[in-house]
Amino acid sequence: MSLRTRSLVLALAALLLAGAAGGYTLWAAGRRDAATAAGAGPPDAVRGPVRLGGLMFLAAGAGPDNGHVAGEAGGSRTVAPQTCARFYAAAGTAVCLRAERGAVTRYHARILDRGLRETRSVELPGVPSRARVSAAGHLVAWTVFVSGDSYLTSGMSTRTGLLDTRTGEVVQSLERFALFREGRRVEEADLNYWGVTFARDEDTFYASASTGGVVHLVRGSVSAGRMEVLRENAECPSLSPDGTRVVYKKRTGDAAGPWRLHVLELGTGGERPLAETGNVDDQAAWLDSGTVMYAKVRGDSSDVWAVPADGTGRPRLLLRDAYSPAAVEDDG
């Protein structure tokens, strides 16, 4: 082939490929619009301001409500204008983890008041994964994924940060706290923390810590800046409202469904699997003192399910097209 012919072939191919890429992109954009037009999601959803209280969550699904903060009471859903990637709330404080996309994507933890107005914002080092607020709304925790310089050269790690809303003090990473196992300081470079849950004393917390491929359940104190290892194989703990039990994901060794929810009695150390037999990759939240709720992926959407926290009963569908659930005590 002459240079001219080859250039012509390349130009033609470039046009075709640009057309294919552009066409697919427009089609993908249209898909979203079609879902919007079809009004996916519960038909009785109302748009409007939402105040913290009752069952709160993020709306899911292909429709326009996806990612919006929402509340549901008596079977009717109200969808707020605020969007988040992860959400949690307690008392008068909500945390909304967001990704602002761009050539360099930036991430923030936005702290919201009862009326979902922003009171504070903290920049995060990666993709949001978990969010929690303590029962009285004083402490906020988040976990993000920090990717390596390229997915071809390294894996990913997590980073977990804390905020005290009373003082505005931020702990950028739990790695700054000291971790102890049987009285000895643990100082591995591969230490990773995720999934914080707070106790009612507004100081004690539980979290997962991994090193050397093993995930540990740890208990810590924010004021003391230290943590200790409690047991192995417990991820994303969630402490019961009365502080006596922890529900977490436990690895089952099954590649198809790697995690199953378990409950641990902190007093006796007794552990039991919950009635949800499917794979759950979420940090559970407590609906009431005897029930936990969690998100399960369904196709392009996600639903929130509830199951008794003592291993009995059966899971039931709590919220369709929803994730990041939080049961917020009503306005006092």
Next chain:
Amino acid sequence: MYLSESRVAGTPSGGAGRHLAGNVLALGTVSLLTDVSSEMVAAVLPLYLVFGLGVSTLQFGLLDGVYTGATAVLRLAGGHVADRFRRRKLVAGAGYGMSAASKLGLLAAGGSVPLIGLVIGVDRAGKGLRTAPRDAMISLSVSPESQGRAFGLHRALDTTGALLGPVAAFGVLWLAADAYDAVFVAAFCVAVLGVLVLALFVGEPRGVTSERPKVTLRAATALLGPGPFRRVLLAVVPLSLATISDGFLYLLLQRRFDIAVGWLPLFPVGVSLAYLAAAVPLGRLADRVGRGTVVAGGYLTMLACYALLLIGDGLAPLVAVLLLRGLSYAATDGVVSALAGPLLPEHQRATGLAVIQTGQALAAMAASWLFGLLWSAWGPQASVAVMAGGLAVAVAVALPPLRSRAGVP
């Protein structure tokens, strides 16, 4: 001997030289397009995994070591096959093709995390397969005197692609209303264009020697015998062993200088910009003052970078660390290939380059593992000091063989 062959070959001028330089530009364009494609995916993959699929991405970390090992074997095999059948372009093309196909593989994998892991493995395998034959083609396409310039140009184009990728990805994501699959399809199209540029505009370098010695495994192992190539190999592998990986470097910087996390994504951009700016000038300099000298200078630059990590304070040293890191890459990455290439007989160039790159890759992996151990035992500051000490020794040991002009064109 082969060295004299290279030297006799060292004067392609006029039409042939110009045509062959076109090969370097074409290979650079292929790398640019492939890097745009890879970085497009890399930029959105964490978002896709966490928000699109709702999975914990940590599951990937476990396969890292396996992939690195498999890639090393594949790289050596790829280099040998490319030489043996004189099909460097075909082997490199297969590598680029695998990476292109993996972009569609991400679509096909759907929500299955193990399948996505496999697809990433295919992408890496493709990268391992293509690197040595591609560098051999660059090396064989220009005279021994212009090796530094040629590799500098190639690496500059390559880095440009890496910088453009994330911008392209978020352009697509914005147009497609957050549909990640559109990014994968666009990345696939860009990668296919790269493969087409390779097929249409890269010529299999014929080399200048007419003899075609039989390429055997025995001949490949003979490369490790005494000679200038082995001298360079033994000099550069310990240098890689004393290198702190980018991931650790950024972590150190963030801790040491206590900066807002929002700046973190800009660290690699700073390094890439310095690399991009310096790749061609340092390649030219290497051709003039000696490639070994520039490589040694590159590692001395890295040593300065470690020193700043230990004693620096404030914004200026932080920026300086990133720029020095970029400069040291520009002085070592392509220049090592430019240094080693002409020391290898034409019919074994891909194999030899594969050997040196594999040696560096395995040493870098060991360094990362070692640094992790040091960190656990003594903490970050002491670990940097140990690595700096190791690097100083490695540079001192490497300096005489690197600067030796014996047998170097």
